Amino acid sequence: MFEEFVLAASTADLSEEPRAREHADAVEFRLDLARDPLDQLASYDGDLPLIVTNRASWEGGEADGIGRYDALSTAIGDDAVAAIDVELAALRGTHPDSAEESHATALRDAAREAGVDVIASVHDFESTPELAALVELLADAAGEGDVGKLATTATAPADALAMIEATHEATAAGHRVATMCMGEPGRHTRAVTPVYGSKIGYAPVDPANATAPGQYPLATLRELVDGLQDDRSDA
Numbered sequence: 541m542f543e544e545f546v547l548a549a550s551t552a553d554l555s556e557e558p559r560a561r562e563h564a565d566a567v568e569f570r571l572d573l574a575r576d577p578l579d580q581l582a583s584y585d586g587d588l589p590l591i592v593t594n595r596a597s598w599e600g601g602e603a604d605g606i607g608r609y610d611a612l613s614t615a616i617g618d619d620a621v622a623a624i625d626v627e628l629a630a631l632r633g634t635h636p637d638s639a640e641e642s643h644a645t646a647l648r649d650a651a652r653e654a655g656v657d658v659i660a661s662v663h664d665f666e667s668t669p670e671l672a673a674l675v676e677l678l679a680d681a682a683g684e685g686d687v688g689k690l691a692t693t694a695t696a697p698a699d700a701l702a703m704i705e706a707t708h709e710a711t712a713a714g715h716r717v718a719t720m721c722m723g724e725p726g727r728h729t730r731a732v733t734p735v736y737g738s739k740i741g742y743a744p745v746d747p748a749n750a751t752a753p754g755q756y757p758l759a760t761l762r763e764l765v766d767g768l769q770d771d772r773s774d775a
């Protein structure tokens with residue numbers, strides 16, 4: 541699914557999908573933020589493919605414990621689901637609970653068997669590590685998933701620059717990555733990193749329901765990303 545850039549409309553409410561269609565390529569369904577997520581999934585009949593995320597509480601989400609893998613396992617059996625998001629720390633076994641690794645890797649196997657892509661994700665809600673560490677994280681994440689995703693917090697312009705450069709380096713090294721900075725000083729990275737190879741962008745359908753700090757409204761991110769593509773028709 542991620543050969544080309546995918547703009548994902550993030551939501552906890554799948555009834556928003558018709559409003560996302562005009563601008564988005566996919567919907568990121570945040571199970572951890574949703575009410576009755578499996579019922580919503582079972583009755584989904586929208587056009588956009590789904591990326592399903594059940595973000596762990598230890599990675600900034602609201603899903604607690606190993607039970608969150610059950611919902612993700614159900615999701616991969618759904619035809620509308622094109623990709624799932626799994627935290628890199630679980631896949632790599634660096635999380636202190638070793639049950640995380642066995643569940644995460646079993647889920648990845650099941651996803652691959654079902655033809656569902658795996659996004660291996662890393663979030664840093666405090667800061668942006670230095671360039672070499674970003675490149676290493678991206679290589680690790682891209683090695684564990686079909687796409688390696690890295691979202692860090694920018695507190696200064698240099699953080700945004702480091703993320704842009706890391707995106708360029710990782711892509712040049714042949715890794716498929718998705719990158720962005722959270723927070724105001726890094727906001728523009730959401731528009732710019734796709735120029736350097738980032739394959740996924742996230743934006744809320746309703747700006748009041750942003751799923752991360754600094755996200756642009758959906759229509760805005762679409763316009764910014766498309767406007768920076770090389771092949772724009774008015775170039």
Ligand SMILES: O=C1C[C@@](O)(C(=O)O)C[C@@H](O)[C@@H]1O
Binds near residue numbers: 570625689722743
């Ligand atoms: O990992 C990501 C990226 C994100 O944190 C962002 O910064 O846009 C938003 C989340 O919904 C998504 O799962």
